[in-house]
Amino acid sequence: MTVIPSAPTFEHHREPLGIGEPRPRLSWRTTAPGSWSQDAYEIEVERGDDTSSFPGIGDAQVLVPWPDQPLKSRERARVRVRVTGADGSVSEWSEWAPLEAGLLDPDDWTAAPVGGAWPEDRDSDDRRPSLVRREFEVREGLVAARLYASAHGLYEVELNGRRVGDDAMSPGWTVYPKRLRYYTYDVTGHLTSGGNAAGAWLGDGWYRGRLGWRGGFRNLFGDDLSLIAQLELHYADGTIDTIATDESWRASVGPILRTGNYDGEDYDAREELPGWSSPGFDDSAWTPVALRHRDPATLAAPTGPPVRCTEELLPVDVWTSPTGRTVLDFGQNLVGRIRIRVSGPAGHTIAFRTAEVIQNGDIYTRPLRDARSADSYTLAGREVEEWEPRFTFHGFRYAEVTGWPGDVAEAVAAGAVIARVYHTDLERTGWFESSDPLVNRLHDNVVWGMRGNFLDIPTDCPQRDERVGWTGDLQVFAPTASFLYDVSGMLTGWLTDVALEQLPDGTVPWYVPVIPAHHMWTPIRPGAAWGDVAAFTPWTLYERFGDTGVLAAQFDSARRWVDLVAGIAGPSRLWNTGFQLGDWLDPDAPPQDPADAKTDRYLVATAYFAASARRVAWMADVLGRRDEARRYAALADEVRDAFAAEYVLPDGRMTSDAQTAYALAIAFDLIPDRRRRTAAGRRLAELVAAAGNRISTGFVGTPLVSDALTRSGAVDTAYDLLLERECPSWLYQVEQGATTIWERWDSMLPDGTVNPGTMTSFNHYALGAVADWLHRVVAGLAPAEPGYRRIRFAPQPGGGLTWANARHRTPYGDAAIEWRLVDGELVVETEVPTGTRAILELPGARAEEFGPGRRTHRVPAPVTV
Numbered sequence: 090m091t092v093i094p095s096a097p098t099f100e101h102h103r104e105p106l107g108i109g110e111p112r113p114r115l116s117w118r119t120t121a122p123g124s125w126s127q128d129a130y131e132i133e134v135e136r137g138d139d140t141s142s143f144p145g146i147g148d149a150q151v152l153v154p155w156p157d158q159p160l161k162s163r164e165r166a167r168v169r170v171r172v173t174g175a176d177g178s179v180s181e182w183s184e185w186a187p188l189e190a191g192l193l194d195p196d197d198w199t200a201a202p203v204g205g206a207w208p209e210d211r212d213s214d215d216r217r218p219s220l221v222r223r224e225f226e227v228r229e230g231l232v233a234a235r236l237y238a239s240a241h242g243l244y245e246v247e248l249n250g251r252r253v254g255d256d257a258m259s260p261g262w263t264v265y266p267k268r269l270r271y272y273t274y275d276v277t278g279h280l281t282s283g284g285n286a287a288g289a290w291l292g293d294g295w296y297r298g299r300l301g302w303r304g305g306f307r308n309l310f311g312d313d314l315s316l317i318a319q320l321e322l323h324y325a326d327g328t329i330d331t332i333a334t335d336e337s338w339r340a341s342v343g344p345i346l347r348t349g350n351y352d353g354e355d356y357d358a359r360e361e362l363p364g365w366s367s368p369g370f371d372d373s374a375w376t377p378v379a380l381r382h383r384d385p386a387t388l389a390a391p392t393g394p395p396v397r398c399t400e401e402l403l404p405v406d407v408w409t410s411p412t413g414r415t416v417l418d419f420g421q422n423l424v425g426r427i428r429i430r431v432s433g434p435a436g437h438t439i440a441f442r443t444a445e446v447i448q449n450g451d452i453y454t455r456p457l458r459d460a461r462s463a464d465s466y467t468l469a470g471r472e473v474e475e476w477e478p479r480f481t482f483h484g485f486r487y488a489e490v491t492g493w494p495g496d497v498a499e500a501v502a503a504g505a506v507i508a509r510v511y512h513t514d515l516e517r518t519g520w521f522e523s524s525d526p527l528v529n530r531l532h533d534n535v536v537w538g539m540r541g542n543f544l545d546i547p548t549d550c551p552q553r554d555e556r557v558g559w560t561g562d563l564q565v566f567a568p569t570a571s572f573l574y575d576v577s578g579m580l581t582g583w584l585t586d587v588a589l590e591q592l593p594d595g596t597v598p599w600y601v602p603v604i605p606a607h608h609m610w611t612p613i614r615p616g617a618a619w620g621d622v623a624a625f626t627p628w629t630l631y632e633r634f635g636d637t638g639v640l641a642a643q644f645d646s647a648r649r650w651v652d653l654v655a656g657i658a659g660p661s662r663l664w665n666t667g668f669q670l671g672d673w674l675d676p677d678a679p680p681q682d683p684a685d686a687k688t689d690r691y692l693v694a695t696a697y698f699a700a701s702a703r704r705v706a707w708m709a710d711v712l713g714r715r716d717e718a719r720r721y722a723a724l725a726d727e728v729r730d731a732f733a734a735e736y737v738l739p740d741g742r743m744t745s746d747a748q749t750a751y752a753l754a755i756a757f758d759l760i761p762d763r764r765r766r767t768a769a770g771r772r773l774a775e776l777v778a779a780a781g782n783r784i785s786t787g788f789v790g791t792p793l794v795s796d797a798l799t800r801s802g803a804v805d806t807a808y809d810l811l812l813e814r815e816c817p818s819w820l821y822q823v824e825q826g827a828t829t830i831w832e833r834w835d836s837m838l839p840d841g842t843v844n845p846g847t848m849t850s851f852n853h854y855a856l857g858a859v860a861d862w863l864h865r866v867v868a869g870l871a872p873a874e875p876g877y878r879r880i881r882f883a884p885q886p887g888g889g890l891t892w893a894n895a896r897h898r899t900p901y902g903d904a905a906i907e908w909r910l911v912d913g914e915l916v917v918e919t920e921v922p923t924g925t926r927a928i929l930e931l932p933g934a935r936a937e938e939f940g941p942g943r944r945t946h947r948v949p950a951p952v953t954v
Contacts, residue, residue: 107273293478635876741768770801
């Protein structure tokens with residue numbers, strides 16, 4: 090039999106260059122025929138001239154402990170694996186997988202932050218960003234060169250006039266005082282013997298640029314723009330030369346006049362300095378740099394991939410608006426920047442303003458609030474000029490163009506205007522389709538919404554003067570995100586920041602990283618559903634990726650959150666005091682008071698208290714912390730019983746007779762006795778029907794209501810809810826032309842005008858959490874054990890759908906299901922990856938368990954379809 094193991098991967102890295110783990114765990118996938126199963130494995134590690142072999146017994150192949158001595162800083166190694174089957178067969182060796190450690194010790198760093206030294210107006214958005222440069226010599230015999238780079242602000246490095254890397258908005262946004270990410274680049278091919286030069290562009294980004302709404306704040310983390318760069322040259326004789334940012338570098342302003350996340354970028358090509366990042370450039374007019382400080386202990390290697398351009402879109406339409414303006418439609422609400430290719434006279438300026446929606450034929454920018462969301466380019470007068478902003482991003486579908494020298498439509502037809510899509514370059518791992526085109530468009534909208542908002546951190550929205558990492562939004566969306574993309578590395582890093590920002594008493598902020606805010610967000614107060622990200626999301630990552638490491642890393646954070654709430658609730662075990670958002674954005678809440686929902690906000694808080702305590706108990710159990718597992722399980726039981734006594738009436742109705750109340754009680758198992766559970770499920774279905782199958786839930790209830798209906802035996806009602814087209818509903822948005830998920834169910838009103846609320850985004854992923862139900866229930870693909878070691882296939886056809894399918898790239902390989910209704914039969918095809926088993930549960934049939942491979946299953950079609 091031919092058994093083929095894949096080259097191993099390390100932790101959750103797509104690109105294991107400059108990793109921060111000295112003992113990275115290994116994973117591999119196997120492709121094998123039939124019922125083959127792994128019984129043993131052998132790992133071979135090549136480090137320099139030494140190769141060591143490490144045998145292992147068992148079927149482990151995901152996040153297997155590093156078998157060798159820890160890696161040292163800068164150390165390179167290669168790893169391969171072969172496996173032995175239960176039948177005694179031995180595979181060939183996998184391909185070698187290279188990896189390289191970054192700078193693992195603070196003492197490895199000699200670089201200091203350097204940037205422009207001139208005086209600036211600290212309170213201005215018009216500060217002109219600097220360029221920094223330095224020349225250096227490369228000796229003969231260079232065998233490798235590595236650049237370790239970060240910045241106060243954003244950076245792009247050039248060596249000898251050539252861009253280093255293809256990442257964007259680096260080093261991203263972390264809790265800067267405690268953790269500043271750096272990236273590692275292999276720059277061997279950028280250098281030549283003799284004279285060389287390094288230069289870097291700098292931009293404001295999140296570090297000192299304007300952040301927050303109602304005018305925002307500047308200089309939250311510092312008022313300097315500074316490059317931190319360490320270029321290490323490795324020679325054949327074993328020596329290393331280091332060129333680090335220090336007082337020898339020089340600085341100047343460049344052609345970027347201003348740049349910011351919210352407001353866009355202005356660029357004057359006449360101010361360009363040809364050759365500035367190449368050797369021999371005359372920098373005598375440049376100034377010495379200012380030398381700043383950064384504790385090297387705060388410099389951290391990335392756990393996930395960087396932001397990159399992942400797609401390009403051409404406009405699908407061009408028109409002149411009623412006000413005489415030229416408007417481009419890119420056909421998709423996206424996040425990114427516009428790239429142009431243009432010719433024209435020197436000094437001529439082209440400007441773009443972007444927006445998500447059109448109203449009365451013009452771009453409509455009111456939902457952007459105080460975000461300018463505009464870019465401009467002043468031509469140098471060259472024959473052809475190409476430009477794209479460097480240090481900003483916009484959420485948009487439409488762009489207004491002014492000042493284009495010539496016919497814009499002709500330029501568009503020639504491909505001279507392109508929208509470039511940017512987000513964290515995650516691996517796509519999940520797909521879904523069905524026989525209903527509107528449902529498919531809904532799912533596409535969820536994917537696009539996630540892409541736009543997973544830009545270095547998981548944000549709420551990408552377009553207005555906000556764009557922060559709201560913890561509640563991510564908490565409800567994490568299961569969907571974990572199916573669609575491999576978010577394990579990115580969210581592990583973000584959860585690290587959640588723990589760093591957690592207050593000493595256990596309070597989890599509303600958004601991470603924290604920025605000060607006006608009104609109700611500062612000072613930070615504990616709030617249910619948002620703070621519960623500390624317990625919910627590590628467990629979600631464990632369920633989906635099988636990573637006990639994230640549980641170990643986040644357990645203290647989760648425990649401290651639950652302990653805080655237990656102290657607030659006291660002996661009553663009811664969290665019924667304090668500030669709460671409740672079922673945020675209930676469609677019946679007043680536009681300017683989205684926390685005023687139908688469901689009692691303290692019912693929501695107590696439900697989440699019980700659910701988080703339960704998750705901490707589960708985490709403790711997995712980690713072998715038996716005493717804590719028992720203690721938090723007992724606490725969860727006490728809160729559940731208090732919840733049921735306070736909020737569930739004897740007949741099974743809730744004190745808040747609202748869909749979210751029932752959804753929470755059912756989904757979180759908070760009704761101890763079967764009679765009241767059954768009655769609650771029946772009442773939930775009645776409420777959905779009474780609302781005409783239109784949505785009646787907000788951020789808390791929406792991710793749960795479909796599952797609660799399904800668990801209550803009302804799957805047909807769940808389909809009715811999914812397929813409703815009147816406002817508010819998921820498909821109402823689709824029929825209104827949405828290409829992402831909206832913040833409000835009625836962000837656009839039925840008459841085509843924009844909701845008058847000041848909080849109206851057309852790209853918010855939270856309400857798209859229903860996609861997880863599409864994957865698990867409509868298509869029928871879910872993990873039955875952590876990391877999909879055991880897969881559950883349990884489609885529940887309904888709603889008039891005649892087929893659906895889903896595919897997910899699990900840690901073990903691709904799992905897939907497709908079902909069709911054919912001539913009175915439900916025909917189901919499944920695919921199970923090697924190393925896993927599956928359980929199949931079909932309507933009216935006995936559960937069946939089987940191993941790897943592809944199978945076809947047939948049962949009579951459900952009578953309700």
